[in-house]
Amino acid sequence: MTAWLRNPIALVVAVIVVLIVLMSTVAIVPETKQVVVLRLEKPYRTVNAYRTGEGFGRTNAGPVFRIPFVDRLVWVDKRVLDVDLPDEPVLSTDQLRLEIDAYARYRITDPLRMVVTVGTEERLRDQLQPLLRSSLRNELGKRRSSTLLSPERGQVMDNVQNSLQRLASQYGVQIVDVRIKQTELPSGSPLTSALNRMATARSQEAETIKAQGLKDAQIIRATAQAQAAQIYAAAFNKDPKFYDFYRAMQSYRTTFLRPDAKGESQIILSPNNAYLREFTGQR
Amino acid sequence: MVNSSGRDALSGTFHNEAPKSPWGSGSDKGEGSGGGPRNPWSVPPEGRRSRPAGSPSALDELWRRARSGGGGLPGVPTGARLWLLILAGLIAVWVLYTSIHPIGPREKGVVTFLGRYSGTLDPGIQFTLPAPFQLVDVVDVGNIRTENFPNSGENLMLTGDQNIVDLAYSVRWDIRSASDYVFQIAEPRDTVRATAESAMRAVIANTMLNEAIGEGRSKIEAEAQVAMQKILDEYGSGIRIQGVAIQKAAAPSQVDDAFKAVTAAQQEAESNRNNANAYAQRVIAAAQGEAAEFDKIYEQYKLAPDVTKRRLYYETMEAVLANTNKTIVEAPGVNSYLPLPALRRGNAPADAQTQGGAK
Numbered sequence: 001m002t003a004w005l006r007n008p009i010a011l012v013v014a015v016i017v018v019l020i021v022l023m024s025t026v027a028i029v030p031e032t033k034q035v036v037v038l039r040l041e042k043p044y045r046t047v048n049a050y051r052t053g054e055g056f057g058r059t060n061a062g063p064v065f066r067i068p069f070v071d072r073l074v075w076v077d078k079r080v081l082d083v084d085l086p087d088e089p090v091l092s093t094d095q096l097r098l099e100i101d102a103y104a105r106y107r108i109t110d111p112l113r114m115v116v117t118v119g120t121e122e123r124l125r126d127q128l129q130p131l132l133r134s135s136l137r138n139e140l141g142k143r144r145s146s147t148l149l150s151p152e153r154g155q156v157m158d159n160v161q162n163s164l165q166r167l168a169s170q171y172g173v174q175i176v177d178v179r180i181k182q183t184e185l186p187s188g189s190p191l192t193s194a195l196n197r198m199a200t201a202r203s204q205e206a207e208t209i210k211a212q213g214l215k216d217a218q219i220i221r222a223t224a225q226a227q228a229a230q231i232y233a234a235a236f237n238k239d240p241k242f243y244d245f246y247r248a249m250q251s252y253r254t255t256f257l258r259p260d261a262k263g264e265s266q267i268i269l270s271p272n273n274a275y276l277r278e279f280t281g282q283r
Numbered sequence: 284m285v286n287s288s289g290r291d292a293l294s295g296t297f298h299n300e301a302p303k304s305p306w307g308s309g310s311d312k313g314e315g316s317g318g319g320p321r322n323p324w325s326v327p328p329e330g331r332r333s334r335p336a337g338s339p340s341a342l343d344e345l346w347r348r349a350r351s352g353g354g355g356l357p358g359v360p361t362g363a364r365l366w367l368l369i370l371a372g373l374i375a376v377w378v379l380y381t382s383i384h385p386i387g388p389r390e391k392g393v394v395t396f397l398g399r400y401s402g403t404l405d406p407g408i409q410f411t412l413p414a415p416f417q418l419v420d421v422v423d424v425g426n427i428r429t430e431n432f433p434n435s436g437e438n439l440m441l442t443g444d445q446n447i448v449d450l451a452y453s454v455r456w457d458i459r460s461a462s463d464y465v466f467q468i469a470e471p472r473d474t475v476r477a478t479a480e481s482a483m484r485a486v487i488a489n490t491m492l493n494e495a496i497g498e499g500r501s502k503i504e505a506e507a508q509v510a511m512q513k514i515l516d517e518y519g520s521g522i523r524i525q526g527v528a529i530q531k532a533a534a535p536s537q538v539d540d541a542f543k544a545v546t547a548a549q550q551e552a553e554s555n556r557n558n559a560n561a562y563a564q565r566v567i568a569a570a571q572g573e574a575a576e577f578d579k580i581y582e583q584y585k586l587a588p589d590v591t592k593r594r595l596y597y598e599t600m601e602a603v604l605a606n607t608n609k610t611i612v613e614a615p616g617v618n619s620y621l622p623l624p625a626l627r628r629g630n631a632p633a634d635a636q637t638q639g640g641a642k
């Protein structure tokens with residue numbers, strides 16, 4: 001036990017000093033970060049910069065040493081980041097105003113270049129947003145609105161991604177993906193007219209269905225009548241003369257035998273009537 | 284468990300003699316019977332003093348002695364040595380705390396050694412080097428999270444035939460790779476949400492409206508799931524989409540009436556067809572009935588044509604004439620006046636003139 005060890009205050013101070021020295025010379029770089037070391041504010045080297053296809057555990061994450069007050073560490077995110085572009089009005093070639101809600105996912109693959117050109121992640125994002133906007137507008141402004149809603153959309157987005165990549169490369173950024181989250185007709189006349197079109201299309205459909213129903217009903221009825229006629233003919237054609245007689249008898253009954261019309265009809269019979277043949281006693 | 288072992292270790296450090304106290308409890312774990320809980324870390328003051336209750340606690344005593352730099356009984360650490368012991372105790376607790384990791388059955392622990400990924404812990408009690416050398420990020424991989432869309436209101440999407448559909452759906456996801464999940468994407472949940480919206484809209488944009496609000500649900504769900512998974516794998520997110528479920532797919536509320544009208548029209552058409560079918564059944568049944576009737580009569584007629592015919596004739600006449608009002612028989616040569624119009628009107632007295640003929 002040396003003398004200074006016996007003095008607790010000295011001990012505490014010593015520990016604190018050691019910690020401060022340690023903390024200012026060693027920094028731990030996690031897997032999610034890359035570091036640009038600035039020596040006297042000049043870029044000196046990078047640590048744990050992104051390399052494609054590296055597996056976790058084989059990266060350069062870990063402790064990094066620096067000279068206190070000489071080296072400054074700039075931390076840069078290594079993960080996939082996103083820049084959002086909500087409600088971007090785009091005018092297609094057929095003069096349809098669409099509201100596009102798009103986003104880009106990107107990764108900073110060259111942290112040194114990023115730090116030199118823009119400095120921080122926030123400023124990078126502020127730079128990328130207008131770039132995404134202009135790429136999107138350029139690409140979508142060349143298209144008909146129907147393209148944005150068709151299977152071709154994937155191709156359109158690839159084009160946007162490529163043009164954004166060209167612009168973003170200067171910042172050491174790799175664009176992972178550009179996507180449209182939403183394509184909306186802006187509220188107001190385009191949306192209303194689309195809804196109206198839907199409604200009229202439906203009304204038309206309703207009318208068609210009704211007419212079709214009536215048509216079907218008519219056909220069903222006619223078919224049934226034809227079938228009935230066939231049945232009648234098949235039966236009555238066996239003896240048309242007898243049918244004539246038999247049907248006449250039926251007809252008389254129907255005409256004169258209405259139960260509600262009792263005693264209303266008058267019939268005048270001549271004695272020569274077949275029915276009265278026997279009545280007159282003629283032989 | 285961590286606690287108690289740490290405490291034991293520490294109290295062992297201090298526990299040079301059996302502690303004595305005025306209220307008799309010999310345990311080093313505080314018992315709040317009379318004098319309030321005792322600090323288990325403190326060494327009970329030795330018999331050098333016998334203080335009544337309410338005098339400075341053991342911890343104050345400790346402070347006093349630490350400052351005084353001696354004056355305790357032999358065997359009781361003082362001064363710097365006491366400080367070292369306290370420090371050692373704290374470090375021991377720290378080590379125990381940060382090197383034992385209970386990982387739950389649905390969790391994984393992502394271990395980093397000085398920042399670098401060094402492996403994944405499976406469920407159970409796991410040991411690592413203490414912080415700051417090895418840090419463990421516990422990720423709940425078994426828990427299936429659900430994202431609902433939209434958050435509120437209508438969620439209008441454009442369909443392939445330029446129509447608009449109102450869609451509400453949910454996405455269930457969990458974590459396939461804990462390390463990817465922790466290291467690869469900055470905002471996992473936002474990423475899932477953005478991906479889901481994008482993929483779902485892309486799928487709907489290739490779907491016809493009638494399919495979207497009718498038969499095509501399961502197809503849309505499956506396609507959206509595949510599309511989402513593809514995008515998330517591109518990001519290397521370590522996220523797995525368990526399923527997409529459409530809760531509602533309907534026409535926007537503004538055109539709801541028009542859609543209802545279609546349903547009504549379908550009902551109407553159907554009822555028209557049903558009526559026609561009923562009529563058809565009736566007509567055909569009547570025809571068959573009549574035909575059968577005629578056939579039966581005709582069979583009889585063929586057996587005895589004349590007789591049957593006469594019989595039918597007389598029967599009919601009987602019935603008909605019995606039911607009619609008057610029968611006027613005109614004898615030959617007699618002209619009878621009949622006020623026919625009056626007759627037809629039926630208000631004239633029916634003058635029945637029966638001119639008897641030969642008797």
